[in-house]
Amino acid sequence: MRLSGKVALVTGSARGIGKTIVERFAAEGAVVALSDVANEAGAAETLAGIVGRGGKGMVAMFDVGDAGQVDAAVQRIVAEQGRIDILVNNAGITRDSLLMRLSEDDFDAVVRTNLKGTFLLTKFVSRTMIKQRSGRIINMSSVVGQMGNAGQSNYSAAKAGIIGFTKSMARELASRGVTVNAIAPGFIMTAMTEALPENVRKAFLEQIPMARFGSPEDVADLAVYLASEGASYVTGQVIGINGGLYM
Ligand SMILES: NC(=O)c1ccc[n+]([C@@H]2O[C@H](COP(=O)([O-])OP(=O)(O)OC[C@H]3O[C@@H](n4cnc5c(N)ncnc54)[C@H](O)[C@@H]3O)[C@@H](O)[C@H]2O)c1
Numbered sequence: 001m002r003l004s005g006k007v008a009l010v011t012g013s014a015r016g017i018g019k020t021i022v023e024r025f026a027a028e029g030a031v032v033a034l035s036d037v038a039n040e041a042g043a044a045e046t047l048a049g050i051v052g053r054g055g056k057g058m059v060a061m062f063d064v065g066d067a068g069q070v071d072a073a074v075q076r077i078v079a080e081q082g083r084i085d086i087l088v089n090n091a092g093i094t095r096d097s098l099l100m101r102l103s104e105d106d107f108d109a110v111v112r113t114n115l116k117g118t119f120l121l122t123k124f125v126s127r128t129m130i131k132q133r134s135g136r137i138i139n140m141s142s143v144v145g146q147m148g149n150a151g152q153s154n155y156s157a158a159k160a161g162i163i164g165f166t167k168s169m170a171r172e173l174a175s176r177g178v179t180v181n182a183i184a185p186g187f188i189m190t191a192m193t194e195a196l197p198e199n200v201r202k203a204f205l206e207q208i209p210m211a212r213f214g215s216p217e218d219v220a221d222l223a224v225y226l227a228s229e230g231a232s233y234v235t236g237q238v239i240g241i242n243g244g245l246y247m
Helices: 016-027 040-052 067-081 104-132 143-147 153-176 198-207 216-227
Strands: 007-010 031-036 056-061 086-089 135-140 178-185 238-241
Touching: 007 016, 007 067, 016 031, 016 040, 016 056, 016 086, 016 216, 031 040, 031 067, 040 056, 056 067, 067 104, 086 104, 086 216, 104 135, 104 153, 104 178, 135 153, 135 216, 143 153, 143 178, 143 238, 153 178, 178 216, 216 238
Parallel strands: 007 031, 007 086, 031 056, 086 135, 135 178, 178 238
Antiparallel strands: none
C-alpha cells in the first residue's frame, strides 16, 4: 500500500472525482477526511463503505470559500487525526454562460469556490504541513484553464488561477518538504459533465485523440501517484489527464 498511515483531506468528496479519490486513497492505506458543503449522507455512505473494507476516516462538512469554516474544520481534523499529510483541493463548481450573459454573481461564485477555496485550504493546512516538514498538496485545475473554452470564462479563469497559485506555492513550500502540484483533467464522466448538452459533449469527443472520455478512476490514479513516495521530487507541475485533448 502506497499511502499507509497518511492522513488525507479531500474537499468536494461526497461525489464525483473527489469520492473516487478518497476511496482510492483509503484502499492505499490512508486515513481519509471526506468533506463537502452538501450531501452529508453521500459522504457518510462513502465512509461506511471504506470502513466496511477495513479502512479509516471521518466526515467534515464545510464550505471551502468560508475562512472561518475552513479554519475550524482543519483544526478539528488535526485534533482528531493528529496530522494532515495530503490535501486535495478538489471542490469545484461551474456556472457556464457566454460573457454577454455572464452575471457578476456567477463570476464571483465560481472564483470563490474553485480559486479562493484552494487558497484558504492551502493556507490553513500548510501550517500543519510546515510543522511536520512534509506534505503533499494536489490542486484540481482543468484543461479549460490551459486552453480556454467559450462559455466558461469564469471557470477557466479560476482554473488558470489555480495553476499560477500552484506554482507560487510550490516555490514557497519546497524548502519545508511540501510539494504542490496541479491536475488538469480533460472531459471526465461525472455528474458535472453529464449536465452538459449532448451537442457540447459530442463536439468535445471529436477533439479528443483517444476518442473517449476519462473516468474518475483515471484521475484518482494520478492523485495516488502525486501523493505517494514515488512523486517526492515532483513539484510545481501541471499534469494533464485529457486523452490528448490538449498537449
Ligand atoms: N468532470 C470533469 O470533466 C472535470 C474536468 C476538469 C476538472 N474538473 C474538476 O474536478 C473537480 C471535481 O469535479 P467533479 O466532476 O467530480 O464535480 P462534482 O460536481 O461531481 O463534485 C464536486 C463536489 O464539490 C462540492 N462542492 C461544491 N462547492 C463546494 C464548496 N463551496 N465547499 C465544499 N464543497 C463544494 C460539491 O458539493 C460536489 O460534491 C472540480 O474541481 C472540477 O472543476 C472536473
